[in-house]
Amino acid sequence: MPNATTLSATAPIPTTPQAPQLKGGEIVLKCLRAEGVDLVFGYPGGAIMPLYDALDGSGVRHILTRHEQGAVFAAEGYARSTGKVGVAMATSGPGATNLVTGIADAKMDSVPLVCITGQVRTAMIGTDAFQETDVFGMTLSLTKWSRLVKTIEEIPAVIAEAFYWARSGRPGPVIVDIPTDLMKAKAEFSGPVRFAPPAAEDAQGKPAFAEKLLALLETAKKPVALVGAGAKISGAITELRALLDYLNVPAFATVHGLGAVDPDSSYYLGMVGMHGTRAANMALHETDLLLVFGARLDDRVTGDPTRFAPDARIVHFEIDPSQLDRVRPCDLPVVGDLAQTIPAFHDAVRKISLPNWSAWRSIACGPDRAELDPRGLAQPTIRFLDELFSRLPKDSIVLADVGQHQMWAAQRYHTNSPRGFITSGGLGSMGFALPAAIGVQLAKPETTVVCVSGDGGFQMNIQELATVQRLSLPIKMVIVDNKFLGMVRQWQQLFYQRNYAETDLSDNPDFVEIAKAYKIHAWNLGEEAMRQFPVSDETGGLLESFLHSKKPELLVFDCQREANVFPMVPAGAALSEMVFDDE
């Protein structure tokens, strides 16, 4: 279980015999190139100027965002859509602090991220110098690993180790804080180094787990499978799908697990949790054997933890032992890379004769638990999303910001692509989607990228419209505009006697005019357009034009102001206590 490594376990990559003298900034960039980095996102400033000075000709393309938070979210989008490490750069002080939300976001959602921050001169550290902050100290609980570089000579080893930890095991964010004088100074550079990984522990495929698991399976009457992001991160989607096909038990996904299971599978019940499907939540509540594949089981998935899957034995496949037993003790932890433990389980389970679970399957996946048709004020918005998503090319990527639109999008976009739906799930960072979409579109230039935001979240990083326009990125931006902080308002309505304290955004700016100011074409669509069945040719044409444009486009959809997201498991309730409308 312990991580084993040594700081000195680095080996030079063979390079030219004569070591040239290079500036620290140049060394950083050469090390980034050695890690396969060709794209970074950032915002310059005083302490990191030497690194920017070395960018030209380095082979590293820099994307200037209009805020450091935009940079770190864009790096996240790049990483989430590719599985590669995203890189964000910022200066010291406010530049560094503006990265912090993105770092926390990456930690929660296991996103591989390397943040490089400039720091004040070595001699000035600790003096409260201009734009000095202790970014190393303030991010200790948010990063997987971090270093404040002390000498120019250690830069290659630090960069190599940073990338190793960012992408290894359960991926996460790391920080490398480099004083500006070290980036200006020169030193001999004999080439990038490789960080020698620690000896891998053989936690996978141990016979004990297979035997115990098989025994649990053989006695289970109502088994289910819950799939989280870990299945995607491990790259074990093919193996997972093969296993689920073989088991043929009811399966569902967390918001980050969407796309891991083929949505057309007969046993797939959709998203689970606070705004999950009725079928998924009921099956999870009734199960007697819960197989968890790479999910944290956070409170949005479990509801009241004391009443979560009350009759279930839990088998938890997880690479990060620190995620076990957080909410409910598991009966059988299977610690290891899912790319190894899932095939090991599949091999083992093929050797036994599985019980007949058809009766359970017919209940859990049966028509009695099919989703109710959308009702109430949300109906036009849901129809709008259905109309939009039904026109998307296969393998499109949909990003959702945070709030009601996020849950509607998660409920309605049935992607079959493991990285087809991207959102800030763990931290729930409003303002995530637009800059993240920039990173996604740059990583996947041929892919249709749709960014769904609310009117509140969109304004949190609205300045990134400038980045979209500068790069002519054909992102399809949608604002679901209810002129409220909708999800908070929904809770205020349901649990705070409609006391809409500080959630009214009825004085929103005209988003179409704002887009025009950024030279981005924009559309407006009223919700009445979604009350026609089928939608009019004009509306259909608008959606087609919007999606198939080769340029950035913004579409503002006017949503009913008091539309709510249902089903909903109220905070503190059990998953079986879903409510389906305002009544």
Place this chain on the structure above:
Amino acid sequence: MQAFHIYYRNTQGTLMRILTAVSRRALDLNYVHAEAAPGGPNPGGPTFKVTMLLDVNPKQVGQLRRDWYAIVDVTEVRIASAESVTDHASSSWPGATPHPPATTRGTDETVRAARA
């Protein structure tokens, strides 16, 4: 009360990460002592050890243990009885004796200067 011995490589921030796992749960640090631990579980490198006394429930014991193991340079976590630490600490380490807050030791002048 439970005693914890966490062995780690003394790299930047590792001790602070260990302590952060405690502070984020608002647990009181009743006793903490960090020291070099020659011969500890770190093949190929020097080992350090931090010993803590914490008032924790069984669930927190498991969570802390796993959180500490998730820290890159933590090599081993051992759990022991509180008595094994308190007996040792009271006899061998003067710092275990209660003492007034450090600020009371400053002169009026230095305190004023610090607050200026």
